[in-house]
Amino acid sequence: MEQFILRNAEPKDVSDILRLIKELAKFEEMEEQVVLTEKELLEDGFGEHPFYHCVVAEVPEEKQTPEGYRVVGFAMYYFTYDPWIGKLLYLEDFYVMKEFRGYGIGSEILKRLSETAVKCRCSSMHFIVAEWNKQSIEFYKRRGAADLSHEEGWRLFEIGKQSLIKMSAK
Amino acid sequence: MKYSIRSARAQDCRDIERMIMELALYEKMPDQVKISHKELERDGFGPNPFYQCLVAEVPEERSSAEGHTVVGYVLYYYTYSTWSGRCIYMEDLYVMPQFRGEGIGKALMASVAKVCREQQCVRLQFSVLDWNKPSLEFYLSKGAQDLTDKEGWHLLRFDGEALESLAEEAP
Numbered sequence: 001m002e003q004f005i006l007r008n009a010e011p012k013d014v015s016d017i018l019r020l021i022k023e024l025a026k027f028e029e030m031e032e033q034v035v036l037t038e039k040e041l042l043e044d045g046f047g048e049h050p051f052y053h054c055v056v057a058e059v060p061e062e063k064q065t066p067e068g069y070r071v072v073g074f075a076m077y078y079f080t081y082d083p084w085i086g087k088l089l090y091l092e093d094f095y096v097m098k099e100f101r102g103y104g105i106g107s108e109i110l111k112r113l114s115e116t117a118v119k120c121r122c123s124s125m126h127f128i129v130a131e132w133n134k135q136s137i138e139f140y141k142r143r144g145a146a147d148l149s150h151e152e153g154w155r156l157f158e159i160g161k162q163s164l165i166k167m168s169a170k
Numbered sequence: 171m172k173y174s175i176r177s178a179r180a181q182d183c184r185d186i187e188r189m190i191m192e193l194a195l196y197e198k199m200p201d202q203v204k205i206s207h208k209e210l211e212r213d214g215f216g217p218n219p220f221y222q223c224l225v226a227e228v229p230e231e232r233s234s235a236e237g238h239t240v241v242g243y244v245l246y247y248y249t250y251s252t253w254s255g256r257c258i259y260m261e262d263l264y265v266m267p268q269f270r271g272e273g274i275g276k277a278l279m280a281s282v283a284k285v286c287r288e289q290q291c292v293r294l295q296f297s298v299l300d301w302n303k304p305s306l307e308f309y310l311s312k313g314a315q316d317l318t319d320k321e322g323w324h325l326l327r328f329d330g331e332a333l334e335s336l337a338e339e340a341p
Binding site: 024025030033036040052076084085086111114117118125126128132140143144145160162164166168 | 186190194199202203204205209210213214220221245247248249250251252253254255256259261262279280283284286287292293294295296297298299300301309312313314315316317318319321322323324325326327328329330331332333334335336337
């Protein structure tokens with residue numbers, strides 16, 4: 001079994017986190033949509049009002065990548081609110097580098113997040129998955145996740161900056 | 171003035187609870203509502219709020235038959251996109267049926283859009299049930315995009331037993 005530790009992200013991890021965010025975006029075929037910078041990640045995650053929480057997976061020096069990376073996986077989450085059941089944990093991003101898969105890092109991260117959810121009195125953990133991402137959907141369904149878009153008909157909507165400016169000007 | 175939009179106060183939680191149930195009834199899931207005004211007060215008006223809320227209020231002479239003057243609400247919170255940073259997620263938007271058609275829904279949404287601008291949030295996200303045609307049309311007319319349709323995103327959930335057994339496996 002590959003050695004690794006899970007720990008809460010620290011300010012020094014922002015460059016690794018951004019690197020992994022871009023790798024995941026590349027996999028989702030939307031790499032050019034990542035406009036976030038290290039500076040924003042630092043301010044938004046480790047400032048006065050954190051907008052997110054992050055857990056990272058780190059391997060010892062002898063297992064690092066050829067480029068010298070030791071942070072090989074991460075999960076970013078935050079707390080949301082459902083007016084029917086209260087606090088929820090929302091999983092925003094979850095990724096393990098390809099060469100470090102198959103050693104249980106993903107499973108350990110998920111377990112740690114669900115433990116956090118239960119400790120914080122969250123009724124459930126929500127997240128979104130692209131419907132073509134069969135591998136991930138299977139990973140989650142095997143662990144008991146329900147597809148609410150399929151079961152209850154929920155569709156995700158978004159209003160972008162331009163439309164928001166128009167709306168707020170009225 | 172026909173109505174006003176203001177930030178919710180702790181005392182509004184009973185009205186918010188009432189309207190949450192009305193919206194749940196419309197969404198055909200009233201038995202899924204498990205929290206009351208007590209949790210709403212604790213979670214929205216404590217030292218670490220888990221949500222923000224704006225309410226629409228009418229003057230007393232326009233109150234509903236039961237005497238309610240708080241006739242609409244929007245409940246939202248801050249989220250984070252690893253691609254573009256700060257976002258707002260609009261969890262609930264509701265106006266009592268007898269007060270519709272006056273622009274209250276639009277005003278509540280415009281107020282949230284204003285918060286987005288002030289807090290440098292790049293987008294507003296929310297979910298709509300696929301059979302809810304009036305709401306789908308309302309949002310599309312405001313420039314919303316259906317990301318489930320466009321990009322194939324599905325909402326998944328771990329809850330109850332599944333969440334507990336996952337947590338129990340943690341070292």
